[in-house]
Amino acid sequence: MLPFFPNPYPGELLDSVLARFHARSGNSHSGQSMKQLIGNEAVLLSYDLPSRIGTLVDRIKHVSELDSDTLIDDHT
Amino acid sequence: MEQVKEEKYVVLPSGVKAMKAIYRDDEKVSKYRDNPLITALPKIMSEYDAFDFMSHYPSIEQNLSEFNDNERFHSLTSVKSFFHVGRHHLNLEMTFSRFLRDSYVGRNPLDKDHATNFHILHRQLNTGEELYLPPNSLSEASSFSLIGYSGMGKSTAIERILQYYPQLIIHPAPVGTTQIVWLKLDCPHDGSMKTLCISFFDEIDQLLGTTYLKQYNRSSTSAMVTAIAKISKTYCIGAIIIDELQHLIRKNKNSEMLMNFLVTLVNVVGVGVMAIGTMKAKQVLQLDFRIARRSIGKVWEPLQFNKEWLTFTSELWDYQWTKEFIPHDDELSEVLYDCSQGITDLAVKIFTLAQGRAIIHKRKGINARLMRQVVKEDLAMIKPMLRALRSGNPTAIMKYEDLYPIDLDEQLASMSLSLDKNSRMEEHRQQAKEKRKKALSLEEKVLSTVIAFGKDEKKAKKAFDTMMKSDPNADETTLLYSVMKMVDEVDVIVKREKKKQAEKEGLKILVPLAEKAKKEKRLSYDLLKEAGYIKDPLHEFNL
Numbered sequence: 039m040l041p042f043f044p045n046p047y048p049g050e051l052l053d054s055v056l057a058r059f060h061a062r063s064g065n066s067h068s069g070q071s072m073k074q075l076i077g078n079e080a081v082l083l084s085y086d087l088p089s090r091i092g093t094l095v096d097r098i099k100h101v102s103e104l105d106s107d108t109l110i111d112d113h114t
Numbered sequence: 115m116e117q118v119k120e121e122k123y124v125v126l127p128s129g130v131k132a133m134k135a136i137y138r139d140d141e142k143v144s145k146y147r148d149n150p151l152i153t154a155l156p157k158i159m160s161e162y163d164a165f166d167f168m169s170h171y172p173s174i175e176q177n178l179s180e181f182n183d184n185e186r187f188h189s190l191t192s193v194k195s196f197f198h199v200g201r202h203h204l205n206l207e208m209t210f211s212r213f214l215r216d217s218y219v220g221r222n223p224l225d226k227d228h229a230t231n232f233h234i235l236h237r238q239l240n241t242g243e244e245l246y247l248p249p250n251s252l253s254e255a256s257s258f259s260l261i262g263y264s265g266m267g268k269s270t271a272i273e274r275i276l277q278y279y280p281q282l283i284i285h286p287a288p289v290g291t292t293q294i295v296w297l298k299l300d301c302p303h304d305g306s307m308k309t310l311c312i313s314f315f316d317e318i319d320q321l322l323g324t325t326y327l328k329q330y331n332r333s334s335t336s337a338m339v340t341a342i343a344k345i346s347k348t349y350c351i352g353a354i355i356i357d358e359l360q361h362l363i364r365k366n367k368n369s370e371m372l373m374n375f376l377v378t379l380v381n382v383v384g385v386g387v388m389a390i391g392t393m394k395a396k397q398v399l400q401l402d403f404r405i406a407r408r409s410i411g412k413v414w415e416p417l418q419f420n421k422e423w424l425t426f427t428s429e430l431w432d433y434q435w436t437k438e439f440i441p442h443d444d445e446l447s448e449v450l451y452d453c454s455q456g457i458t459d460l461a462v463k464i465f466t467l468a469q470g471r472a473i474i475h476k477r478k479g480i481n482a483r484l485m486r487q488v489v490k491e492d493l494a495m496i497k498p499m500l501r502a503l504r505s506g507n508p509t510a511i512m513k514y515e516d517l518y519p520i521d522l523d524e525q526l527a528s529m530s531l532s533l534d535k536n537s538r539m540e541e542h543r544q545q546a547k548e549k550r551k552k553a554l555s556l557e558e559k560v561l562s563t564v565i566a567f568g569k570d571e572k573k574a575k576k577a578f579d580t581m582m583k584s585d586p587n588a589d590e591t592t593l594l595y596s597v598m599k600m601v602d603e604v605d606v607i608v609k610r611e612k613k614k615q616a617e618k619e620g621l622k623i624l625v626p627l628a629e630k631a632k633k634e635k636r637l638s639y640d641l642l643k644e645a646g647y648i649k650d651p652l653h654e655f656n657l
Contacts, residue, residue, distance in 0.1 A: 039127050041322045042291035042348055061236040064345040066329045066337075100124055101290040 040074060043098040052088055052113045088114060124284050128323030132282035132292060143215075145254075151218040151293055151350050154283050158215075164207045168274045170197040174432065186435045186473050190466050193433045197267075197274065198426050198458070202414055206260070207275050209410060210388075213258050214279070214296070214353050217386030220252025223289050223350060231347060239340045247343075247382045254408065257380050258388040259399040262414030263503075263511075265459035268390050269357055273298075276355075282321060291349060292322060298355040301391075305361055305368040307375060311338040314354075318345060339375060343383045351385050359391030362398055373402035381407050393512050416456030416503065423451055430462060436469050438478035449482040453489045455503040460496075464488050557582075560593050569601045577601050623647075 044058040060071040069079035075097065076083075076090040083089070095106050123131040135154040146152045159167065172192045175181070181189070222228065231247055238245060262268045276296055283293040297317055302309035315327040315338075326345065330338050345351075356376070362369040379385045389399055400411065417423050424447055431442035440446070454461035468484040471477075471492075477484065489500070502510035557578055564574040577600035581593055588596075627645060631638035642648045 039124075039323075041126070041324065043287075045288045045290050058232075062232050062344070062348045064326060064341050064348060066239075066333070066341070070325070070329060100284055101286060101292070103287045 039100060040097050041101070043102045043104075045102070046104070046113055048112070050113060052109065053083060055113065056083070126282070126292075126321075126323055128320060130282060130321050130323075132284045133280040135283050135285045135289075135293070145219050146215055149218055149222050150285060150289050151221065151223065151352070152215050154285065154293065155215065155279060155295065158211055159207065159278065161204055161208075164204055165199050167278055168197065168203060168207065168271070169199040170195055170274075171429070172196055172433075178435065181435070183473050186437075187470065189435045190470055193430075193462060193466050196430065196433060196462065197270065198429050200417070200422060200426065200458075203267075203271050206271055206412065209258070209412065210272070210275050210353075213256060213386050213388070213410060216254040216256065217352050217384065218350070219254040220250055221255075221350065221384050223291065228347070232344070235340060235344045235347070239337065239344065242334075242337065244336065245340050245343055245378060245382065249381075250384060253384040255380050255384040255386045256408035256410055257377065257403050258386065258410045258412075259403050260388065260390045260412045260414070261393060261396050261399055262412075263416055263457060264392050265457045266414045266416065267458055268414065272355060272357075272388075272390065293350045294318070294321065294352070296353045296355060297351055298357065301356050301358045301361045301389075303361050305372065307335050307368065307371050308338070310356075310372060310375075311335065311342060314342055318349070322349070339378070343379070346379065346383050346385050353386040353388055354379065355388045355390065357390045359389045359399065360394040362391075362395065369398055370402065373398065376403065393508070417458060418456060419448065419451045423447065423456065426458065427451075427461070430465055433465075434469060434479065436472045436477070436479040440479040440481070446480075446482060446485075449485055453485050453500075455500055457503070464493070467492050556590060556593070559590060560597055563594055564597055564601065567598065569598070573601050573604050577604065 042062070044055060044062060046052075046055045056071070056075060059075065060068050063071050063074070065071045065074070072079045072081065076093050078090075081090060091106050091109055095104060095109065098104065122134050124134060126132055135150070137150060137153045138157065139153070140157075141147045141153050143158075172195050174192075175189065178186075227250065234247060235245075237243070260268055260272070276298065279295045281295055283295060285291055285293060297314070299310065299313050299317060302313065312327065312331070315330055318324060319327050326341070330341055333341070346354075362372060376387045376389070380387050389395070389403060391399060396413075403409065404411070417426065424444065427447040427450060428442045431440075434440060450461055450464060453464050464485055465480070467488040468480045471484050471488060472480050489497070499511070502513065557575075560578060561571065561574050565571050574597060577597045578593070581588065581596050581600070585592075624642070624647065627641050627647075628638040631641045639648065643650070
């Protein structure tokens with residue numbers, strides 16, 4: 039469970055949201071942020087067909103209204 | 115806390131419970147309205163609410179008359195959680211409440227500035243630039259220093275106030291973050307920046323289950339500072355409270371750096387910083403800390419002998435565990451004032467220790483002489499400090515302030531030892547001695563009879579001892595009978611033991627022989643024969 043998650047802007051791509059997460063997280067390396075977000079720092083999220091959306095949505099459900107469908111429809 | 119109990123909590127991976135944000139729509143103060151960070155906080159308390167919330171009166175046992183001295187003595191420490199709310203406490207609560215809320219004014223996470231600042235901070239962290247943010251004219255964050263004599267209950271008071279506020283509040287979208295309302299750190303003993311930063315990361319990690327400490331463990335101090343600024347913004351930290359600031363004094367360069375950092379947190383990041391320290395920290399706090407754009411300062415002097423002191427002592431007077439309840443009067447109260455010089459914590463301790471003395475020395479209740487005795491004998495260590503307080507000389511007071519912390523438990527422990535030394539223990543010892551004497555003469559009688567029957571003296575003595583242990587009140591005849599029986603039994607047992615032993619010995623000789631035979635690849639029969647354990651049949655039967 040993540041303690042915070044930036045609210046996506048309309049039409050913002052997922053990788054931009056995740057980049058903003060990293061900028062705010064205070065983590066020293068982006069790998070650390072990826073690990074927190076999807077559990078694995080080696081996975082590369084492609085901007086058109088990102089994977090592990092389920093993991094991500096589950097981790098941010100307390101601080102975000104995003105569900106998998108909205109995320110795919112509006113932010114990829 | 116009652117009103118938040120029904121609300122839902124979220125348990126974070128760290129195991130800490132965080133409250134789900136409920137936004138109050140009844141906020142009347144216009145600068146607090148429309149700010150989710152403020153409306154999620156509990157309501158501003160009235161003075162009466164604050165009084166009820168902060169004060170704590172431990173309950174006293176109803177059946178005190180049935181208590182014996184030991185039970186009375188053990189009850190004494192209940193007074194430790196006694197918290198009397200005075201005017202200075204209420205004043206502190208009011209100021210803190212304003213200080214905390216004001217630190218959120220102009221820090222709305224939904225504002226554009228909030229997002230912009232993250233990008234500036236992120237760049238600074240990457241390039242290693244000095245921490246700097248464009249000034250926020252709306253920010254009302256301030257520095258807050260609380261200076262007071264040791265034992266005036268500064269830390270206890272602030273902890274009780276903090277309990278009113280949930281430490282973590284989870285905000286759903288659009289804010290989408292966990293708000294850390296307050297964070298309490300102790301000033302490091304060496305006064306170093308780095309240690310303070312590390313304890314900051316550690317505290318955050320423990321609250322949120324993050325791994326900042328591991329990530330920044332080896333970073334430079336300036337990277338740590340920028341990271342702290344960022345983290346403070348992300349989690350919307352309201353107030354950072356730094357206790358024991360008097361540790362800073364010794365190292366001058368360190369203290370300057372740390373003060374600059376705290377002021378930066380206030381002016382640039384917009385976090386409210388509260389520093390608590392004893393009189394020793396006065397100079398640092400009043401000169402260096404006040405550079406912050408807005409600052410609040412409070413000094414807690416010892417109480418004066420006036421109505422407030424009388425109210426305090428009359429509340430304290432309820433906590434008597436001695437045989438007789440001594441009613442509160444102005445004269446005794448004045449003695450206590452003279453003994454403690456208006457330091458509330460010290461007064462509570464003197465009052466308790468005097469009761470301890472009363473119980474030990476079989477007095478009915480406390481009196482002026484007992485209280486003075488406590489100061490003279492039990493608290494001899496802090497006498498120079500009391501003298502300094504009486505003189506009112508600030509330099510003298512500062513010099514002796516470190517003497518203060520006395521541990522009530524320790525004092526009581528040394529007292530309970532003397533409780534043992536007193537008359538009753540001596541009586542008990544005498545009784546035990548007589549008992550032993552009686553037992554000896556009985557022993558002689560029984561043993562001589564048993565020996566006269568031709569039994570072994572040693573065995574008889576052993577049997578007697580075991581019998582005495584199992585039944586110390588047995589009379590002569592029973593003892594004699596059971597000792598005789600036991601000695602006989604012992605004889606039988608000993609014989610049986612001997613037989614067993616012999617069998618074992620046999621095994622010890624024969625088995626190794628058989629093994630040796632195996633090794634040498636010979637018949638074990640031959641070896642046994644050679645050793646003389648098997649007789650030659652030819653010789654045996656004389657054939």
